[in-house]
Amino acid sequence: MSSSILFGISTMAYILAMIIYIAYLAFRKSQVGITATTVTVVGFVSQTMAIILRWKEFYEIGQMGILRAAPLTNLYESLIFFVWCLILGYLIIEFKYKNRSFGAFITPVAGLALAFIDISGMSKDIQPLVPALQSNWLLAHVIMSFIGYATFAISFSTGLMYLIQTTDKRNEPSYIFWTVTTGIFIIILLAMGIDYLSFRVAIRSPEMLIKSYLFKASFFSQSSLVSALSWLVSLAFIFMLWRYGYVLKRIMSAFSISPDTLDEVTYKSIAIGFPVFTLGGLIFGAIWADQAWGVYWSWDPKETWSLITWFVYAFYLHSRLMRGWKGKKVAIVAVVGFVAVIFTYLGVNLLLSGLHAYGSIG
Amino acid sequence: MGEVKALVCFFKKYYHIKLNFRGVNVEKQKNQTIVDRIWNSFSSITLAVVFFTLISLTSMIGTVIEQNAEPEKNLKVIGKLFGESLAPTLYNIFERLGFMDMYHSWWFVTLLLLFAANLVICSIDRLPKIWKLVKEPINPLSEEHFKGVGIKREIVLRGKTEKVRGVVGTAIKNAGFNFSEAKEANGYQLYSQKGSYSRLGVYITHFSILVILLGAIIGIFFGFKGFLNLPEGAISSVAYYRSGIEQPLGFSIRCDNFLVDFYGGSDMPKAYKSWLTIIKDGKEVIKKTIEVNDPLTYEGITFYQSSYGMVPDAQGIFMLKAISKDGKRETINLKHNESFTIPGTSITGKIINFSPALGMDQTGRPFTYADMMNNPAIYIEFSEGGKQKYAGWLLKRYPETWALPDGHIVEFMDYWGIEYTGLQVRKDPGVWVVYLGCITISIGLFIAFFVSHRRLWVRLIEDKNGTRVTVGATANKNRQAFERKIDKIIALLSKSQGGGK
Numbered sequence: 001m002s003s004s005i006l007f008g009i010s011t012m013a014y015i016l017a018m019i020i021y022i023a024y025l026a027f028r029k030s031q032v033g034i035t036a037t038t039v040t041v042v043g044f045v046s047q048t049m050a051i052i053l054r055w056k057e058f059y060e061i062g063q064m065g066i067l068r069a070a071p072l073t074n075l076y077e078s079l080i081f082f083v084w085c086l087i088l089g090y091l092i093i094e095f096k097y098k099n100r101s102f103g104a105f106i107t108p109v110a111g112l113a114l115a116f117i118d119i120s121g122m123s124k125d126i127q128p129l130v131p132a133l134q135s136n137w138l139l140a141h142v143i144m145s146f147i148g149y150a151t152f153a154i155s156f157s158t159g160l161m162y163l164i165q166t167t168d169k170r171n172e173p174s175y176i177f178w179t180v181t182t183g184i185f186i187i188i189l190l191a192m193g194i195d196y197l198s199f200r201v202a203i204r205s206p207e208m209l210i211k212s213y214l215f216k217a218s219f220f221s222q223s224s225l226v227s228a229l230s231w232l233v234s235l236a237f238i239f240m241l242w243r244y245g246y247v248l249k250r251i252m253s254a255f256s257i258s259p260d261t262l263d264e265v266t267y268k269s270i271a272i273g274f275p276v277f278t279l280g281g282l283i284f285g286a287i288w289a290d291q292a293w294g295v296y297w298s299w300d301p302k303e304t305w306s307l308i309t310w311f312v313y314a315f316y317l318h319s320r321l322m323r324g325w326k327g328k329k330v331a332i333v334a335v336v337g338f339v340a341v342i343f344t345y346l347g348v349n350l351l352l353s354g355l356h357a358y359g360s361i362g
Numbered sequence: 363m364g365e366v367k368a369l370v371c372f373f374k375k376y377y378h379i380k381l382n383f384r385g386v387n388v389e390k391q392k393n394q395t396i397v398d399r400i401w402n403s404f405s406s407i408t409l410a411v412v413f414f415t416l417i418s419l420t421s422m423i424g425t426v427i428e429q430n431a432e433p434e435k436n437l438k439v440i441g442k443l444f445g446e447s448l449a450p451t452l453y454n455i456f457e458r459l460g461f462m463d464m465y466h467s468w469w470f471v472t473l474l475l476l477f478a479a480n481l482v483i484c485s486i487d488r489l490p491k492i493w494k495l496v497k498e499p500i501n502p503l504s505e506e507h508f509k510g511v512g513i514k515r516e517i518v519l520r521g522k523t524e525k526v527r528g529v530v531g532t533a534i535k536n537a538g539f540n541f542s543e544a545k546e547a548n549g550y551q552l553y554s555q556k557g558s559y560s561r562l563g564v565y566i567t568h569f570s571i572l573v574i575l576l577g578a579i580i581g582i583f584f585g586f587k588g589f590l591n592l593p594e595g596a597i598s599s600v601a602y603y604r605s606g607i608e609q610p611l612g613f614s615i616r617c618d619n620f621l622v623d624f625y626g627g628s629d630m631p632k633a634y635k636s637w638l639t640i641i642k643d644g645k646e647v648i649k650k651t652i653e654v655n656d657p658l659t660y661e662g663i664t665f666y667q668s669s670y671g672m673v674p675d676a677q678g679i680f681m682l683k684a685i686s687k688d689g690k691r692e693t694i695n696l697k698h699n700e701s702f703t704i705p706g707t708s709i710t711g712k713i714i715n716f717s718p719a720l721g722m723d724q725t726g727r728p729f730t731y732a733d734m735m736n737n738p739a740i741y742i743e744f745s746e747g748g749k750q751k752y753a754g755w756l757l758k759r760y761p762e763t764w765a766l767p768d769g770h771i772v773e774f775m776d777y778w779g780i781e782y783t784g785l786q787v788r789k790d791p792g793v794w795v796v797y798l799g800c801i802t803i804s805i806g807l808f809i810a811f812f813v814s815h816r817r818l819w820v821r822l823i824e825d826k827n828g829t830r831v832t833v834g835a836t837a838n839k840n841r842q843a844f845e846r847k848i849d850k851i852i853a854l855l856s857k858s859q860g861g862g863k
């Protein structure tokens with residue numbers, strides 16, 4: 001079996017698991033829950049096998065050491081690894097806290113990340129390593145960054161759940177924050193999906209799609225009608241989410257995860273992610289840059305955004321120590337932190353490289 | 363240990379100076395002085411959070427505006443974001459504000475320094491209290507405090523208090539706790555603590571950030587960053603700043619050779635290699651082949667493989683190996699337009715053309731597709747007795763092109779003196795300070811998050827059925843783990859007693 005078939009199976013398994021987890025939230029039948037877990041585990045196992053297979057393929061093509069051939073060298077492979085870490089982290093939490101309802105919030109992140117690979121049309125080819133990437137520091141750097149990103153993704157999910165559970169007044173800033181943030185999230189994903197569908201035929205090189213055509217089918221459309229409509233629909237969507245978002249709270253509160261548990265999981269995953277990200281993301285990245293180019297820190301956009309992410313999580317850790325900042329405000333910082341992570345990871349390559357010449361997708 | 367004491371002394375001194383400031387002021391006038399007020403605001407976490415936000419937000423500017431770029435690039439970017447008509451005006455404003463090189467602008471550097479000051483003052487402010495907590499020996503717990511501790515367990519073990527004391531003591535010791543004992547009214551109390559130093563983890567973390575900043579500053583003041591484009595065969599005793607100014611190295615460096623390896627038959631570069639020799643006082647002291655990710659360091663100056671290119675109008679030397687049909691071989695070095703003879707024959711060849719990257723267009727005509735050495739090829743005309751025999755391209759990367767029609771072989775082995783290697787040259791005496799800070803911040807974070815300060819009190823009191831064992835414990839992190847551990851100890855104890863509950 002080839003790695004791409006196995007990746008396909010895992011993508012479908014996670015999306016299926018997402019649906020089953022949501023069904024489990026709604027019906028709370030333990031058989032449903034067990035099915036959801038089983039499907040997730042199947043996806044995880046097949047993804048693990050796929051990664052190993054791809055590693056082997058890369059090793060055979062790449063003419064280099066086995067470690068250097070780790071499939072972590074481009075956006076596609078790193079997304080796969082991110083999802084793998086995320087699911088592993090989630091399964092550990094499910095096992096430890098004996099609570100499946102996180103699944104409904106984590107599997108969507110995994111499913112969307114994998115779907116994003118297809119939507120963005122990024123290159124899935126195995127490419128040999130260019131000289132700058134031939135470094136063991138790079139391997140350690142990428143692995144640890146993504147373990148960090150995965151723990152941050154978990155804290156994002158639980159932070160968001162915390163906000164959903166603890167807010168319901170429509171004039172409450174925290175409530176407005178989570179409804180609007182979630183709304184923007186969903187809209188961006190939808191808009192990218194529309195971009196993909198509408199340019200699928202016209203564009204020969206899918207790699208160019210995101211860079212040059214991001215939102216050209218919706219917000220930045222040449223037709224001012226389409227553009228105006230997109231903005232309107234988006235605003236309406238966010239408004240609806242704001243108007244009826246409290247319904248989510250009702251669904252969730254029927255389910256017994258206490259906000260305290262959510263707060264604890266949020267903190268714990270950041271407490272794991274922060275040191276890992278500091279060492280792997282910032283320090284190993286700096287050592288690699290130092291070896292490769294002779295500068296450990298050059299303020300390039302990727303580095304700068306990692307630093308910003310780091311500061312946001314430092315903000316999170318310190319805000320817990322500030323008077324009156326327990327609870328909602330801290331959860332907001334956790335959510336903002338993950339927005340910074342996404343920007344560091346994707347935004348720098350996709351959005352900023354549209355402005356400049358550096359970075360590339362694939 | 364001596365250093366630690368000295369450090370503490372240092373902090374204490376400053377702490378006292380600060381206290382004196384305050385003391386004097388409080389006596390003379392009830393109001394705070396400016397110094398006091400500044401000190402207070404700089405010792406607050408709120409200000410730290412403000413700095414996190416300010417640094418993050420301003421840093422974003424430099425990720426959108428390309429730093430140190432040609433004006434046209436950023437004019438374009440600004441035009442895209444704010445409209446073409448506004449671009450020139452905005453560009454001027456942004457340039458005034460230092461946005462074009464913002465990470466070195468006075469205001470950004472000031473921000474970083476204030477952030478560091480915040481960190482220093484905050485640490486000095488809190489360290490004495492934390493230090494006391496770390497140093498403080500653990501004391502027996504009083505009756506009422508026992509009620510208030512986070513973790514509480516109780517069992518009754520068979521046997522006299524004396525005996526139980528030994529069993530429990532061994533169990534605690536086996537769990538890794540060195541304990542002290544106190545005699546109480548009708549029994550004993552054993553108490554112990556572990557990991558009190560973990561409360562310093564945060565301070566190690568904070569201190570490391572200062573160390574890293576210090577390392578960066580050392581690099582700025584005592585190091586340099588330059589480049590050197592060195593043609594094959596050339597020697598240089600200076601590097602160049604981007605401005606073109608020379609920086610003497612204190613020794614000479616020579617590039618003996620430069621080469622690009624490719625993956626298989628593709629154009630994907632696999633490795634860039636430069637063969638370098640360091641010459642000091644006329645003697646060759648080091649020879650090393652550098653690659654990307656594998657630089658050469660001599661006397662604190664490091665040479666990194668960073669680029670390469672073709673020397674304009676170079677008179678390169680081609681290295682060929684001619685092998686005649688009957689096996690006579692000869693190595694030949696020659697230049698453009700020079701001739702050679704295939705050994706044992708009267709056939710002569712002459713290089714009349716060279717392409718660094720030979721490709722074929724759709725019609726099969728050869729052309730040069732890149733100005734780098736992607737696919738070097740030479741065009742040789744062969745003649746015998748003044749009459750032309752045959753001619754063709756020999757490609758370095760394709761041995762099948764080396765065979766001549768009548769069985770002789772001419773190998774295109776190498777070319778030399780046509781390329782230059784682009785070296786990044788850096789001296790940074792601060793880099794080890796930065797790395798030291800990186801190591802200590804990792805240790806500090808590990809301690810801050812994963813080592814907890816655990817305290818344990820066990821009270822043994824005579825009971826009518828034996829001895830009542832009351833366990834009280836606290837942990838400042840990961841309480842559940844400590845709870846599990848205590849439960850395990852208790853389970854072991856009761857099992858060893860044959861379930862004497």
Ligand code: HEM
Pocket residue numbers: 311314317318320321404405406407409410477480481484485488492564567568571807810
């Ligand atoms: C980016 C730089 C910084 C990093 C990475 C950092 C890291 C940390 C960490 C990991 C903790 C422990 C938090 C926890 O246990 O949840 C902490 C606590 C703390 N930080 Fe920072 N910090 C930074 C900057 C600052 C600054 C500028 C201040 C200045 C006021 C500061 C003041 C404190 C204080 C007072 C604590 C609490 C200490 C305690 O609990 O005893 N930090 N910091």
